Structure formats: C-alpha cells, structure tokens
Amino acid sequence: MLHDKVALVTGGALGIGRAAAVTLAGHGATVLVADIDAAEGEKTCALAEATGGHAEFVHCDVTDPTSVAALVGTAVERHGRLDCAVNNAGTEGVIADIVDYPIETFDRVLALNLRAVFTYLQQELAVMVPRGCGSVVNVSSIAGFAGFSAYNASKHGVVGLTRTAALEMRRQVCASTRSPPASARPRW
Numbered sequence: 001m002l003h004d005k006v007a008l009v010t011g012g013a014l015g016i017g018r019a020a021a022v023t024l025a026g027h028g029a030t031v032l033v034a035d036i037d038a039a040e041g042e043k044t045c046a047l048a049e050a051t052g053g054h055a056e057f058v059h060c061d062v063t064d065p066t067s068v069a070a071l072v073g074t075a076v077e078r079h080g081r082l083d084c085a086v087n088n089a090g091t092e093g094v095i096a097d098i099v100d101y102p103i104e105t106f107d108r109v110l111a112l113n114l115r116a117v118f119t120y121l122q123q124e125l126a127v128m129v130p131r132g133c134g135s136v137v138n139v140s141s142i143a144g145f146a147g148f149s150a151y152n153a154s155k156h157g158v159v160g161l162t163r164t165a166a167l168e169m170r171r172q173v174c175a176s177t178r179s180p181p182a183s184a185r186p187r188w
C-alpha cells in the first residue's frame, strides 16, 4: 500500500515511534528512523526490515533545527522525496506542581515537545508543498493532569500548531494530530 513512499519517524528508537516505524515499513514504506539513540534505533530498523520493509537509522537531535534540516535533506538526497512524517519524539519532563516546577525543565520539555514540531513542520512542508501532497502526523497526548504543566502546555501547543498548519496547507498537505492515552511502554 505504501510502496514507493518515503516516511520519517522522529523518536523512532523506542515506544510509539518504534511501533509507527515498523508499521509503516510493514506496509511497504521506506522509513527513516530518526533518534539520538543509535543502538535502539538500529534495533527498530531490524524489526522493520523483518516485516519485509526497508528502514534506515538517521541520527537526529530534534531540538537542533540544523539537525532537523539535515534529516529532511537526507530523505530527499537518498530517496528523492518525503511523503509522510510522524513527528513523535517527546518527553514527559518531571512531575511537579507549577509552583515547584524547575524552569530549566520547562524549557527543555517545550524545546523537545513543541519547538521541535515547529521546526519539523518548516522543513517537511518546504519539501511537500511544492509537490502538492504529503501527510504529517504530530503526536500530542490527552494527558493533562496535575503535575504535568510543561507537558500539558507543550501538547496543547502541538494541537494548535497542527491546526494552523492544516489551515495553511488546505488540501495540499494533510496535517493531523494523534493524542494517545497513557500507555505502558513496551520495549520490544
């Protein structure tokens, strides 16, 4: 079904990102698994290849806009296109009430969970829009309970950014969010 399609998955070394990468490869896509964890990223690629699909690990720190630009550039240089992106890398931060929440952690959570999504969108849409097609999935969350202020704020931001992207792209590129519930993290 996804033969000839090229997809990237950030945070693809573990958890939801790994599951997305293996599923996309299983449907025939060539998948770029982007992460800072090379060892687990290569394991994801092996799992993806076991489905009969194709996957390649690309080291990428998504909090660094240069690294994100290089990731998207790698997809285009190696495969000539980018059809699909699952913007998934994220962190919960720490559990603390707002009055006690460390500002450095707030900044780190926002950089990874929200600012990085903005930089993905810039790079991915720049490739997809000229072709007039593509699909971007930004991973948000339904989590919004006490003690997760930075996480909650960042994931609300992801929903807002995605709505804006969808409006700006109209029918050229599909931008959507997925907001999974809390789940145990299978490490495969």
Ligand SMILES: NC(=O)c1ccc[n+]([C@@H]2O[C@H](COP(=O)([O-])OP(=O)(O)OC[C@H]3O[C@@H](n4cnc5c(N)ncnc54)[C@H](O)[C@@H]3O)[C@@H](O)[C@H]2O)c1
Residues within 6 Å of the ligand: 010, 011, 012, 013, 014, 015, 016, 017, 034, 035, 036, 037, 040, 060, 061, 062, 063, 088, 089, 090, 091, 092, 112, 139, 140, 141, 142, 143, 179, 180, 181, 182, 183, 184, 185
């Ligand atoms: N697990 C849940 O219960 C749950 C629920 C709702 C939403 N989510 C969201 O789903 C996404 C994935 O969650 P998960 O539980 O699978 O996470 P996880 O912790 O299992 O995996 C996160 C991956 O992101 C990578 N990563 C971290 N920092 C990075 C960086 N700077 N650059 C590139 N990669 C980086 C990690 O190495 C790891 O492979 C997150 O955005 C999370 O907020 C998770």
